[in-house]
Amino acid sequence: MQSKMKESDPILEVENLSASTDNLTILKGVSLTVYPGEIHAIMGRNGCGKSTLSKIIAGHPSYNITNGDIKFLGENINSLEPEERSQSGIFLGFQYPIEIPGVSNLEFLRVSTNARRKFLNREELDTFDFEELVKEKLEIVKMDHAFLSRSVNQGFSGGEKKRNEILQMALLEPKIAILDETDSGLDIDALRIVASGIKKISNAQTGIILITHYQRLLDEIKPNYVHVMSDGQIIKTGASDLALELEEKGYEWTDNFIKEI
Amino acid sequence: MVNENLVKDVVKEPYKYGFVTDIETEKIEKGLNEDIIKLISQKKEEPKFLLDFRLKAFKKWQKMKEPDWAALGYKKIDYQDIIYYSAPKQKEKISSLDEVDPKLLETFDKLGIPLTEQKKLTNVAVDAVFDSVSIATTFREELAEHGVIFCSISEAVKNHADLIEKYLGTVVPASDNYFAALNSAVFSDGSFVYIPKGVTCPMDLSSYFRINSGDSGQFERTLIIAEESSSVSYLEGCTAPMFDTNTLHAAVVELIALDDASIKYSTVQNWYAGDEEGIGGIFNFVTKRGKCLGKRSKISWSQVETGSAITWKYPSCLLLGEESVGEFYSVALTNNLQQADTGTKMIHIGPKTKSTIVSKGISAGNSKNSYRGLVKMGTKATGSRNYSQCDSMLIGDQASANTFPYIKSQQPNSEIEHEASTCRISEDQLFYLQSRGIEFEEAVSMMVSGFCRDVFNQLPMEFAAEADKLLALKLEGSVG
DSSP states (O other): OOGGGGGSOOSEEEEEEEEEETTEEEEEEEEEEEOTTOEEEEEEOTTSSHHHHHHHHHTOTTOEEEEEEEEETTEEOTTOOHHHHHHHTEEEEOSSOOOEEEEEHHHHHHHHHHHHHHHTTOOOOOHHHHHHHHHHHHHHHTOOGGGGGSEETTTOOHHHHHHHHHHHHHHHOOSEEEEESTTTTOOHHHHHHHHHHHHHHOOTTOEEEEEOSOHHHHHHSOOSEEEEEETTEEEEEEOTHHHHHHHHHOTHHHHHHHHHO | OTTHHHHHHHTOOOOTTOOOOOOOEEEOOSOOSHHHHHHHHHHTTOOHHHHHHHHHHHHHHHHOOOOOOSSOOOOOOOGGGSBSOEEEOOOSOOOSGGGSOHHHHHHHHHTTOOOSTTTSOSSEEEEEEETTEEEEESSHHHHHHTTOEEEEHHHHHHHOHHHHHHHTTSSSOTTSOHHHHHHHHHOOOOEEEEEOTTOBOSSEEEEEEEOOOSSBOBOOEEEEEEOTTOEEEEEEEEEOOOOSSEEEEOOEEEEEEOTTOEEEEEEEEOOOOOOTTOOSEEEEEEEEEEEEOSTTOEEEEEEEEOOOSEEEEOOEEEEOSTTOEEEEEEEEEEOTTOEEEEEEEEEEOSTTOEEEEEEEEEEOTTOEEEEEEEEEEOTTOTTOEEEEEEEEEEOSSSOEEEEEEEEEESOSSOEEEEEEEEEEOOHHHHHHHHTTTOOHHHHHHHHHHHHHHHHHTTSOHHHHHHHHHHHHHHTOOOOO
């Protein structure tokens, strides 16, 4: 592959990963390497295993890794708890952010941020200091302060939930962010806010994986690589123009690649 | 579910109040009959009216049957196998705390309720009850300056007999129910509070009940009277040692609020709950009732019930005064083989009366948690309103939750609103919190506190923090 990638160590290495849930095999040997500063897009039909891949990287307990490894900053993380992965810098933006009734968004964000800060040997923030920090970050996603006093995601609109995810990403400053269909259910304005938020947060040290169905997010955030998934495998990898081609020809076009494998 | 076992581990909790104080006690023989009642009354040097009250109650109790309508299952209680009076041996008359047995002071110290002058809590007056007697009451002089009476009920019988005779049994008559009748016959100690007209009690009052002896029952009796335009906030805490036998606790609490008076009564109940197999634990059969006698009077119950093998408890309000207000905020957590049947009764008698019920039941392990409540609108309760909300949370797949709301309205011009919900902590919610770096135990405890927030908001500040900690402790354990 390109020489640029060899200059530094990879952030994430997924090696020949197979996984199942309830005896159903969902991933069938996925390999993917993300270097600092890279943006990868994963596309594919519903049910192809995109979301599963993201959940397994984040440590969802419902899936069993049957073969292969996930390495983060060179360390195998197959057996780490989800909270340990988050603390060490893996972020999953949920396709459907979960509602947690009664738990205030502010407190949730603070506890979460402090868990990451503790890992980084940074000082944990009390409520007052955290309010200062969160105020700054709210700007990035253009969210109102009133969101903080509500219960986590409860009664949020689709767009508000997604912006809350990006707010969390901004606070946690992950090394790698996997954003699972963050663009779905967003209107044009919300999409721009989310996309510009992602751009502001990411930098030359971070990696991003965008899972999406649509070109419109990729118009805002140009990926270095586009991977097409089908039936638990990556069947084609290309540059950003692959997404355009896919948009034009549809997933049926990619069915031919399966035969090639 | 993959996390199911983890959740089960998390709700395991060591009981940290399970120690026994080794102290010489004066106990009477087991069993219940007229002579025993006379003996109790004599030991407490009671006036004749009280002995008569006890004997009458005993006669009624003998004719009554133990109630079996609650969703509870337990071995029949042998009432002749219980000691009805047990007191630590002390000097006859104690004039100051210095004369209290250090072992007793140490016991309350260990429970986080220091009583001595140097260490006592600064913002709350405490009445400490050990088995059948009150050990000490702090801040009495300070309270007396405001005309507030706060003492053990035994003392009140001696020093304020007129108030006792006037009010005792007027809210919960001896014939009210089986356990109230039993309590009326044999009650030992408890607290007495009197707030005079126009006085806002300058500090929170609290009673701390400690059962120490394994074979004696505890039958406390509490009476709180708030005169016109007065107000008081009262807190109650309870713990007991770990015994492999069941101990009976049958208390009666009566509250009376006159015109414009308000009483806030908060409980954190943490009696020993028995072990994982359901061996031992307190049988908690309690009758608590408040009478909003005056216009615009208000009685508010808040309770956090985490202990006891069995809880049978329905803190209620009789809303007589026009525009009087009754409230009930409850969190009941059951785990292992604990059973709770708890709720409230809001009896609207006067016009424009208002009541609010918020009940949160959390069941874990193999426990059983039922809400049982009655809202009644009498013929004169025109323009009255009730709002009830009963939510249940299930942890694991072996626990059960029930809701039994009873609604009786004889007044078409009144409103009753009832909402109920049941939820389970889902794996997705836990994963969401975990994927944000929050550890499993903390995630469970955050969600449980979140679920209880409406109720915790009603508790006095220090109590709310304590309740939150207590629930976290109950949900703490060895993960994995």
